Structures are given as C-alpha cells and as structure tokens.
Amino acid sequence: MRTVHEAALDPLRSGSGARGGGGRAEAVRFAATHTLPVLVRGFVSGGARGQGTHPCAAPARPRWSAAALRALRERHGSAPVQVRGPAGTALLLLDPQDLRRFHTEPSGEPRGARRWIHDEVLAAEAPVHPSCGPFLAAVAAEAPLLTAAGSLELTRARHTVARIGRRIVLGDAAAGDEELTSLLGQLRGGRARNARTVRTLHDKAVARIRQYAAQAAPHTLVGRAARHGDPVGPAQDWLAAMDAVPATLLRTLLLLGAHPAEQDAAAAEAGGGACDARAELPRLRACVRESLRLFPVVPDLVRVTRTETEWQGERHPPGTTLLAPAAFHQRDPEHVPAAHVFVPGRWKAPASDHDMRMAPFGHGAGRCPGSRLGLLLTSALCAEVLRGHRVESARPVLNPTGPLPMTLDPQGIRLLLGHR
Template sequence: MTAAPRTTGSGTSRPAASPDVPPARAGRAEAARFVAARTVPGFARPRAMRAYAATLRALRARHGGAPVLVRGLSGTVLVLLDPQDMRQFYAEPVSCPAPDAQDPQAPQDPPDRPDPPDPHKSLIRRDHERREEQRRINDQVLAAGAPVHPSCGPFLGVIAEEARHLTAADTLRLARARSAVARTGRRIVLGDAAAGDEELAGWLSRLRGAGNWPGLRKARGRAARTVYDRTTARIAEYAARAEPHTLVGRARGHADPAGQACHWLLAMDTVPGTLLRTLLLLGAHPAEQDTAAAEARAAGARAGGAALGELPRLRACVRESLRLYPVVPDLIRVTRAETEWRGVRYPAGTSVLLPALFHQRDPEHVPAAHVFVPGRWTTPGADRDIRMAPFSHGAGRCPGDQLGLLVTAALCAEVLRGHRVAGGRPVLDPPGPLPATLDPQGIRLTLTRR
C-alpha cells in the first residue's frame, strides 16, 4: 500500500529526502538515456519510445519499483515506476497540473520543464479559485460523468451530417478527418452559423501552435494575445445567438463563455487522430469491425438518439485506442504541499511524473499490453482501473471524457454503418505487438461500401 501523503507547509522547491530514508536517484547514464529518449525528433519516435520504456523498466528493476529522482534538461522530476504509486498521484493536490487528456489545449511544456509554483500565495489562491470555477462550469456544460449528454440528439444530428465528408471518397486521411471534425466541433460548441468559419479555424490553429512551442512562447506572446483576443471576440459573436443545445448556449450566464468555448474547440483537436487510429485498428481486426458495425446499424435502427449515443462496444474500441496511443504519454504534476512517497518526504514544488503510456502498455501488469483488446473495457470496473487512464483519474479526470467518447464513437459508427475499412496504411500485425506509435499523418484508410 502507498504511504499516506503528509502535509507540513514546507515551501522549498528543491526535492529533499527524509533524513532516515534516502531517495532513489538515477545515475548520469540512466538520466541521459531518459532525456534522450524523450527529446528525439518526430521521425525517430517509434524507436525512441521503445528505448524510453526500456529505460524505465531498467530503473524500476534497479530501484525495486521505488519512485526515482531523474535529472532532466531543466530540472529534476520524481518518476513513478510502480502501479502502487498511481493512486496517490491522482489523489494529490497540485499547483501546476501538466497538460493531459482533460486539457489538451494547454501549453505543452516538456514534462521535465514544469513552471515553478508562484511564490505569492494570494496569486496561487486566486489561480486555484479560477480553476475551480472553470471546473464547475465544465462539469455542468459538458455533463461530466453522464454517458449520454443532454444535447445528445442535436449533437448526433450534426455528426451524421458532417460524417458524410469522411466517406465522400474511398480514401480517408488526416486532412479530411480534421476538416469534418472541425466543422462538427464548431457546430457543437458555437452553433450551425460557425460551421464554415475557416478564419476562426486558422486563429485556433495559430493559438495551438504558439502554445506548443514553449521556447517561442515569450517571443510570440504579444502576437498570440492579439490572435486570442480576435478569437474570443468572434466566439462571443456566435455565443450571443447560439442555439440552446450548444455548449456556449448551455454556458450562458457564466463569467467567460467565450474563453471556455476556445478551450472546448481546441480540445476537439484530439479527435481526428483518435478517430483514424481507432478505424485503422478496426480495419486490422475484421471480427471487431463486424461487431462494431453491427452495433452501429442496430443503434441507428432504434428510435431516439440515446441508443446511438451509448454505443458501448465502439466506445470500448475508442478507449482501447487511447490506451495504446494516449493523447499525452506522460503526466506531470507539481505538489502544493510536502508529500511522502514510500517513506521519503519531498517538499512542495516537487515535480512528479507519471509515464502513463509506459504503465498502460506494461506487460508486467497489463495482460495483452501491446494488443488491441477492446473487450477489456466492457468488464465491470474497467473505467476505474488505476493502471489505465485514457482520461486520467480523481479530481484531474477529464470533465469532457464522456462527450469526447460520444463524438468519436458516433463518427466511427457513421463510417462503419455504410462502409467497411478494407485496407489501411500502415499495415498492422494483429497477433504481434502493435507499433509503439501511430502518427495520424501517416494513416490512410481504404473504404468500400457495404
């Protein structure tokens, strides 16, 4: 069992161990391999991810599974290598949660380069209060925890209309998926009037780009602020006349619906890649594809939108795709108070890294870790399995997880109801281990009519 966290009010930002129990530390060679595997360019990612997993396994073996301090390029992180420490990670109060599945639009700083906690307690308190208010709005508008969103019917109508773009040709690639999902997202968030607003789409793309390059963020700060102001002004125009079922329509009366809508639109960026990966995996597993297609046809034949919104088997396929290829492979949090991990005390401001992809594909703790097995998500309690966290756990769980599953599964259903994924690139080997990464830029699906 994990030791209970202790809070003492310590405020230093440099990890310091208990005088009785020294912390486990990675050696220079181990730290070098850890950093190298996580900072290689995109073309070398598959090999780098395998090297990263091998480095983490070696650290776990050498230190008996204890959390290990690893020195990165810009600071030290406490890396959690054993599943027994995950529950405490998800339960810990944090000052600076890293971007993960519930916040994909946040600036993507490298996991070993967290922003330090603000020394001014009043600023921390105000920032915490702001995040709590945003969380409350998100939970309400996104219907957090509800498998079928209250606006499910209108949303499914939008998805059915926009999914026609996905099957307009016999080949489906990322550009087409992005266009269809972007139109879907704008209609769900802002209403039908925003469907074709490509200028808004361009501004959102620039904001995403500015946030994802931390080294350039300061230089781009003024330009990014100008783009952000234009974006929120345009969103406010749509929000003023949006249909009641839209997300901004449900957010009326809150302090900053435009800012939240920007947040929701950017979060939609994760859907196209997940959609393509899920369909590619189904194309490589014909029996699973037939089961999913049968579910889609049966749900479409039943009256009412709720049945189509549930789609338990297709949702399981999406979850399994996210287990194998999570939006963010590493999660990092910065502790707000002194905490204890396995008998070692660390001060407030300690950066704690959970390598989520490593744990989700860890053959020592996850059966068939490198194989596509959607059925694992249909067993009772699977959604609460601490080893697997496509949408995180605890207070940091994504409030839009169910809506994201609804949209992605329904898009898959629209494709599979009338078409079969008859071929795909890259070619996958179902019996063997699936590749460590699947870049959606390289995915090409061949569709044939059923």
Template structure:
C-alpha cells in the same frame, strides 16, 4: 532510526532518461506547436526506448519513486502501480494540474470555483449528454464529408471534426469560421470578438448555449467575458485530439475485421431497439478506449505538489513535480495482460474503468470532465463511417495478432472505404 531517502538516478541513468524520454517529448511538443501540426504525434522510436529505460529504472530501484533530473528540472518519477494509486487518489488541491493544456482536457488550467459549471456544461459523468440528439445530428451531417470519397485522409478528418466542433460548441453560425481554431496571433483578438458574437446566436443545445444559463457565475447577461471566451477556446482545442483518436481507432478496426463487423452491426442497430440510448454505442466506445490505452493522446501526466507530500515513507516538499508516464504503464506487460494487443473486450468490465493501470482519461478528481462527450463524439463519427462502409488499411499495415507498434502517427494513416 535512519530516515528513509528517495532513490535518485545516477549520471548514466539521467542521460538515458533525457535521451529516451524527455528529449523526444520536447521534440513532440515542438512539432505539435507548429501551425497545422496534428497533435498527439510521437516519434516511432520514442515509446520503445522510453519503456526500456523506465523498466530498467524500476528494476534497479525496486519500483520506488525515483528523483530524476530532465531538461525541465527534477521530477519524481512514478514507476509502480502502488504509487499510481496514490497519484490518482491525491486531491486536485494537493497535486496541482498544469497551468496549460498539456493534459488535453477541457478543464485544464480552469479555476476551481468554475469547475461545477464546466461539469454541468459538459455533463461530466453522463454517458449520454443532454444535447446528445442535436450533437448526433451534427455529427451525422458532417460525417457525409468523411465518406464522400473512397478514402480517409488526415486533412479531411481534421476539417470535418473542426466543423463539427464549432457547431457543437458555438452553433451552426460558426461552422465555416476556420480562424477560430488558430493559435493566438494577429487574428486572436478578432476571433475572440467573434466567439462572443456567436455566443449571442448560439442554439440552446450548444456548449455555449448551456453555459449561458449559468450567468450568475459563468458570464454576464449581455455576453461572454474574457475568461469565458478563453474557456470556449479550450473546448474547441479539446476537439483537436479527436482526429488522431478517430484515425487510430479505425485503423485498428481495419486490422481486426471481426471486431469491425461487430461495431458496424451495433452502429446500424443503434436507436432501433426499444429503450436503447442513442449515442451509447458501448462496443464502439470500448474500441475508442482501447485505442487510447494503446496510443494515449497525453503520454505523460505532470503534477506539482502544493503541500509536503509523502511517498513510500519519504516526505517531499511543496513544489515537487511528479511525473506519471501513462503510456509506459498502459502498455506495461508486467502489469497489463496482452499489453501490446488490441483487446477492446477488456473494457466490458466495470472494474476496467477504475483500473489505475489504464487511464485514458485519468482517475478521481483529476479525471477529464470532457471524457463522456469525447467518447460520444469519437464513437459516433466512427459509427457513421462504419454503418455503410468497410474500412481497409492502406498504410500502415498492422499485424492483428500483435504486438502492435509502439507509436502510430495519425499523419501517416491512410484508409480505404468500400461500400458494405
């Protein structure tokens, strides 16, 4: 019997893949690396060109994984939901996470033996964090700055979220320390020393306060070590994704006034009903998830195999880089109903959270442990805005009936606020 071989792209297909997918992603990474840049930016044409290129590859090769050479080397490209299920089902030990923060999750690059501590601190899998009450107080306090003017602009949103992040991670003493969020440079060592100092003052409900309870495996009784300071940086960096998600979600709600009224009513009623879980906001969270389906903060997931792995009967050696184009799959009209339309109701089903075609936070072992905390923070901030204000888009103006644009740069979003 002849051994099966993996499909490979021809020269023309490789050129189109690089031009439409790899090169724009590289440019996006360069833009995001600049000081003050808003993360999650994507050029306006990149998703549209990329989707057409990936769809053509899938049609030509029957949906099978394809080896394609990009600017960063050869990758095994996942084009079909059948192989997406295997991608997510593979244990983290088989498909290695990136060594850097490219997944936008708090555990990225985190040592496996410390994952249990990270899960405990972030309350992974719990829709309501144990520190929910304290966090909601912080968010309500900071949200006053969001609604102080008559508009919502990216710079103000970033400022407010960064303050809230420092208070949630390190405590109130760190609220004004803007240097903590800067990328490594001259101030890197000084900021690290201050992180350790803030940890000594951190309130018990903060992430650092919760982390210090695990002194047997996370830190030392007399302070945080270098690894723990690095992890605090990762927690703070994860909050950098919130402003873009917040602005896109409010923009989408501005274009869908009926849904906006529904989540505003939910926000006003939150906590008033007996037995209601504060911060749960299921309808608002569904809107955030739908925003992330349409505009994921991480358009591509890249893993590296640690052992020989078989895909559709073809064995690939250890060290193979596997690329899952999340944005393409989440907005693939061939497999996702109403793929280009804002439909938060799709998240009402429990099955939606396990649907591999829609993975705002990943699945299985590679799922982001900060998922629920991220949803709590973003939904709570949206609720604080909408509880007393109506949001109206200034730019861009979206067609509520769709299809929605392929990309939304949060830097270009402007929203007007009016009292309800």
C-alpha cells in the same frame, strides 16, 4: 520499506547522481528518449496560453522510453525515482501501486472557476450529455464528408471534425468558419512573431467567438456556458480539445480494419437503434478506449503537490512535481495482460473504469471533464463510417495478433473504404 531513489537525468551533468547512483549513460538515455521528446512536442505545439501537447505532433520514441523506464525500475526497485531533467526535478512513479494515490489523493488545490465551468457545461458526471441529440445530429450531418472520397486520411478527418466542433461549441452558423480555426491554431501553435500580432489574432478570435455566442442555441456549449459567465475562454479550450478526435478516430478505424471480426461486430452495433440508443455504442466505445490505451493522446500525467507529502518513507516539500508515465503503465507487459495487443473486450469489465493502470482520461479529480463527450463524438463518428462502409485496406499494415507498434503517427494513416 521502499525508499525514493534519485537518478541524474541531465545529460550535461557528469558522474553519478545522488542517492541511487544514476550514471551518465542512464542520464543520457532517459533524457534523449523520454524527457526531451516530451519537451520538444510541448514546445512545437504549445500555444501562448500553454495548451500542452498537440495530439498530432511528431511522436516521441516510446519504445526506447519504455526500455529506459524498465531499466530504472529494475535498477531501483519499485520505489519512486527522483529524476532531474531540463524541466526541473520530478518524482517518477514506476510502480502501479503508486498510481491510485497519484489519481485519487487530494492535491490541496481547490477546484478553480474554469474547471468548474468545464465540469458543468461538459456534464462531466452525467452518463450521457444533455445535448446528446443535437450533437449526434451534427455528427450525422457532417459525417458524409469522411467517406465521400472512398478513402480517409488525416486532412479530411481534421476538416470534418473541425466543422462538427464549431457546430457543437458555437452553433450551426459557425460550421464553415475555417478562418476562426486558423486564428486559434496560430495562437496555440505560437506561430505569431511578436506581441502585437498575437494581440491582433487574439482580438479577432475573441470577437468572432462573442459574435457566435450571442446567437448560440441553448444546447451548444457556449449556450450552456453563458449562464455561468463569459464563455470565450472555455470555448477556446473546447475547440482546441477537438484536435484530439481526428487522430483517435483514424487509429481506431485502422485497428478495426486489422481485426475484421471486431469491425463487423462494431458495424452491426452501429447499424441499429435510434439516436439515443446509438449514443451508448458500448462495443465501439470499448474500441475507442482501447485505441487510447495503446496510443494515448497525453503520454505523461503530471501534478504538483500543494503540501508536504511522504512517498515510501521519504518526505517531499510542497511544489514537488509527480510524473506518472501513463503510456508506459498502460502498455507495461509485467502488469497488463496482452499489453501490446488490441483487446477492446478488456473495457467491458465493470471494474475497468477504476483500473488505475489504465488512464487515457485520468482518474479522480484529475479526470478530463470532457472524457464522456469525447467518447460520444469519436464512437459516433466511427459508427457513421462503419454504418455504410468497411475498412478494406489500410496503411500502415498492422499485425492483428501483435505486438502492435509503440506509435501510430496519424499523418501516415490512410484507410481505403468499400461499401457494405
């Protein structure tokens, strides 16, 4: 029977660790290449309410991190490894067989009211969001901003997506309210210097959101949320979630630019059909999902057990932190075919939604409730760009046959667009 090993990962500790004998060199390597970069990204981008990792934060060094994780797996076998780092102790899951339990086993924690509102308003279980039509109309109305300059980079993508996000969440009247986005960004980014400033920023943002919510159309997210209670808190979450879209959009288009045949097929799909039909966009959705597999927004998935659990013969008390390194598993060449190559066709298989190795949105009760809406918006934006334009050249230059780089910093992506 496999056993749980413990590796000493605190670089300030000396000597070997507890069971498993993780030595100092292994400790420094893991902490420097995996634990610390994650914590730094969270510190830089985490807000007062703990929003988590910003998708556009400076990337960690996942190539080293993957090497460290492979070394741990080679050293300890496929057993979970108990690791100690600056954030405390966690049980690191390196075997794909453990991922199904991580994603599907009940945690013992009832679904909170906030999560319930997210599930209902974002239509987490619906194939297509009930407000699909108005949302796609907002995308179509704002999308020309993406291609107006003949090139596309992160600043323009962020500006356009922020306008779309405000229209979808708060209504058309909020489309140009960049001050609100700035207020929320300051709160999430922890840039306020004292509690009084935080309170002032918070009160101004809340007042602005309430003003829009009072006149929002029923199809908007705050309009849909109004029937379930105060929409202000969830609205801040939804506006923050839009931050993930620009980077994913740029990475997907960059990958398509490096694969002309795939780009032409996606453009052909984007060019036909009515609004509801375009909402499906199966080929483009597969491209977006493959982009997220290669470059996930959230590289590590974490959950905390609420009851005593047993992993491979070892019992662990309630409150044990489970860490599933999603980015590592999604690009693990030992278990994922063509792990470092852009292969959107892998997502067309019926079983792809249930492949526990692939978790760009999570699985089970921990699945992101906005995953379907996020795919809808990102694929629709890709379609709007490709309908009249093509990515003719791009920076950085990617090797179409791979292996692709481990990171793609969206700050460095620049796409040159030509007319079709």
